[in-house]
Amino acid sequence: MCGISGLFDLRGVRPFDADVARRINNVQAHRGPDEDDIHLEPGLALGHRRLSVIDLATGQQPLFSVDGQVGIVFNGEIYNFQALRAELQAKGHVFRTQSDTEVIVQAWQAWGPDCVHHLRGMFAFALWDRPRQTLFLARDRMGVKPMHYALLPDGTFIFGSELKVLTAHPGFQRRIDPLAVEEFFALGYVADPRCIYSGAHKLPPAHTLTLRRGMDQLPSPAPYWDVQFTGDNPISFEDAQAEVRERVRDAVRLRMIADVPLGAFLSGGVDSSAVVATMAGLSNEPVRTCAIGFDDPKFNESAFAQQVADRYHTDHRLEVVGSDDFGLIDTLARLYDEPYADSSAIPTYRVCQIARHHVTVALSGDGGDESFAGYRRYRMHMGEEMVRQRLPLGLRRPLFGTLAALYPKADWAPRPLRAKTTFQAMAMDAVQAYCHSVSHVRTPLRESLYSAAFKNQLGSYRALDLFREHAARARTHDPLSLVQYLDYKTWLVGDINTKVDRASMAHSLEVREPLMDHQLIEWLATLPSGHKLRAGEGKAVFKKAFEPLLPHDVLYRPKMGFSVPLASWLRGPLAGRMRESVLSDRMADTGYFHRPTIGRLVDEHLGGRHDHSTALWTLVMFDAFLRQSASLDSA
Structure with a gap:
């Protein structure tokens, strides 16, 4: 590396x-x-x-x-x-x-x-x-x-x-x-x-x-290459489980070749746990594992990581960090060189920092959610697709568009009652709906956030155009395969791989991703979608394949994700920094933003009326980029 x-x-x-x-x-x-x-x-x-x-x-x-x-x-x-x-x-x-x-x-x-x-x-x-x-x-x-x-x-x-x-x-x-x-x-x-x-x-x-x-x-x-989702592999669900284990084993084995200390990240999730279990079966020595925990139990997976570490007697290192670990904003801006707003970059940076004290190379479970269909948004999308395929767009657009306009933005409500986003998606075609679901700042809010002058600079271009370009090359009519393909081309490259590369390289740590092995991905693309998303369970064949090797709680607990308490940060210890950043002269001088909209987001979030944490964090990180860019000018 x-x-x-x-x-x-x-x-x-x-x-x-x-x-x-x-x-x-x-x-x-x-x-x-x-x-x-x-x-x-x-x-x-x-x-x-x-x-x-x-x-x-x-x-x-x-x-x-x-x-x-x-x-x-x-x-x-x-x-x-x-x-x-x-x-x-x-x-x-x-x-x-x-x-x-x-x-x-x-x-x-x-x-x-x-x-x-x-x-x-x-x-x-x-x-x-x-x-x-x-x-x-x-x-x-x-x-x-x-x-x-x-x-x-x-x-x-x-x-x-x-x-x-x-x-x-x-x-x-x-x-x-x-x-x-x-x-x-x-x-x-x-x-x-x-x-x-x-x-x-x-x-x-x-x-x-x-x-x-x-x-x-x-x-x-x-x-020179592209993944082609065919879904035409006649292999049974049961036989696919054994082959998944063998193919993951091959990908892991190849990535264990090194002349320096080697270990693995162990988050307690399905993917990293499967990689560690596989490594343990290939190694005569205890696998070195590294985990990060949070002092806020809503974000702490370390107990699940410990279950896997105990089962395989790994040389396990755990470090607990505070839930107020937000001092990396300017550090991240320097690392990423351009604006980057995935807040999980903070714990990723920390876990790489910890791992480098013990190893030079670490294997990760990155890519598993995309390849095996593990994201909740896949299940949501497939549910919406069942309706979209039964009702023509000409009927859905006015019906669900009206419902979306009338339904309140209920951030405070239980998830099943937050229907506004679902109604919006139902009024769209599949590609537009998926782009909408993965957006940090969704189109209606972006339109109000941008100044008239900036919208003139953009012309007709919107990020959706990128998704349509990729979708046109996907060569699949299967709705699950389509969104997996879109994630391969956008989210996995632009977010996940960028995050891990910069965070690991900041600490001179090499990270290897066996679940992104291209031969494994080519084979998975031949599996029927029903092997991946089955009876509402994502990663179905993957989880079944590793049932003999991993605790049931690790495989089937609700997905927690590698996240931080953004909403509370921005209402509490980061409120001052947030307000100063998003309403700064630097931001105003760009001419990109409609200042009253930013002020409204700040007031509504601080007042607890709406959760605008993602949009506000995105604005904070853009200002951090501008601050870093200004430092280059003065250097």
Whole structure:
């Protein structure tokens, strides 16, 4: 796990300043504290910060081929590198190191751009082929590892693991993209491939980008893989359980290869518990596990984590943090480089901090909810779909639209009585309804939150357009598969993977996600939806598969989630900071917001009339981003 950076002269072979190359590389020193180096040649600079995990002695980067003609900077892990190495050696390739990095170089020399089809792992890399004068960038299928890039006005192409690599370059112009602001307030993050700044891009998951000397503009990234939901696997529900266990076992086994201390996160939820149980079956030593607890019992899962730790006699570390642990707002703004509003970034940061005291590599259960249909919103969506499929949109829109307008926003009421959102969703088609359900700030509130001038800047664009683009490529008519596909393309990449990458790398910790193994995901996409969501139970086949290995309470208790008490924070100890942030001159000076609407949200929340905590937290984090951006101006 590392940080990579680089510069490429698209137009010629101008030499790059070594000090600039070092500066942009070293802004991400937290990603790789063990070693760093840069390579310079006419028209090219490659930079690398190393966190040593495999081949500690000879895995330094930038790494070049035996003949010196092909070089690479690489972030991630190739889990099948040993099998690939043997395959390439059989073809006559000679290796100088034991690293997975050199396997990518040799795979390029054997297969060219098709090398990505042979790689099983999480990766983002830039590969320089000197004879072809070609720079080749690639990102893993599920977007676990990040890649940012931009073309500067002078023809310099710049790339890096984090956006701060780009902003550290004196030639990069930080102009906020209005469409990215809309995506942030809708989703709580800026969705791939957009960045908060115009002209900057994220390389989408499962895409490559090929640059050749002499190009006058950037080509479009090219896709090399996509998940296809077929649901046509004839396997029985019972037989699928055994295969789930075996496939998870294979994915976990591959991710336990490391030359440094390795452990796992153990939240007490189904996914991390299944990963730990699998690791215990593969290890002769006690698995190192790490959990975080909260002093507020409504948010504390540590007792369930302890059940799993006791069952498998893990070397378990638990740290309890206060429910007022909100001092990370500005730290998160620095880490994420662009606005990011998932409040679970706070406990994620803390659990990574704790884990790094004991291990260098940690396995997680991320991806299980998306792949096995574990979210409550999936069940809600499927219930709504039953109605949508029976009533035409022309009838539903006026009927449920009227009910939604008349029904009060009853945040205080029991969940079954909070029908306003459901009525709104019933008046929409499936894609619009799902976008509505996952929105941080839903469309009606965003429309009132934005100023008239900002709405003019947006034109017709809304975050829903992104969901429609992805839905058009989903190639499935199954309603559950469609929303799983949408989550793979939006939430999993933009929220979950971004959160874990930045939080773990802030502490120089490598996190591996076996439930995002692409071969596992390809197979799960062939299962009938009824194997995943069955009689109202999400993750049905997954839970059944692990019944012999995990306590019943861990498998079938209500999902708690990795959350924090936002509403009470913003009415209590954070109320002053919240009011100062959302009504600050910084926010007003953007021209994006209708100030009276913000004032109303503040008053209604503080008065206890409505719970606007998500919208207000989103505004607080946007102001934190603006504050961080201003600090770059003054640096």
